[in-house]
Amino acid sequence: MNPLVGKIAPKYQKLTDKMIEKVKFWTIQRKMGISTQYNLLVVLFSDKVINKKDLSNAIQQFKKQAKPNKNDAYQMLTDLYLKKEINPRWIIKLHFDLDERRLNSLF
Incomplete structure (x- = not known):
């Protein structure tokens, strides 16, 4: 295994700005849960790796903003x-x- 994998791999698992925009809209406006959002992100961004923990953290941040x-x-x-x-x-x-x-x- 390449020793750089530990440094490089996490960089590519983060949610992109477009993903964050979608998650914010779905969380605040549509009040969608993590399973639905994950499935949508997988389809919309099939070329990206989506970590459920990163998605969960993003959703929690936006839930604080939702009235x-x-x-x-x-x-x-x-x-x-x-x-x-x-x-x-x-x-x-x-x-x-x-x-x-x-x-x-x-x-």
Whole structure:
């Protein structure tokens, strides 16, 4: 093995500026999770190596900038559970995407 691999390889694993722009948009505007973003990056930048840890770190940085949305799933669930307290006949069924760790559907 070439001794320069340890020095050169990490340089080529970093996300490019175009990738960072996409990740920022997908995280802040579209609120996409890491699995979806990773799959999109692999398709869009097939010639680049994408390290999931680098992607995760970038997403976490942009999540700090994202403003909470008042119409998100948390607010909706809170409202539904409050209505269920008033009327116990209400039934709430949740379906989660375990990979994305997000709410997929609600019945």
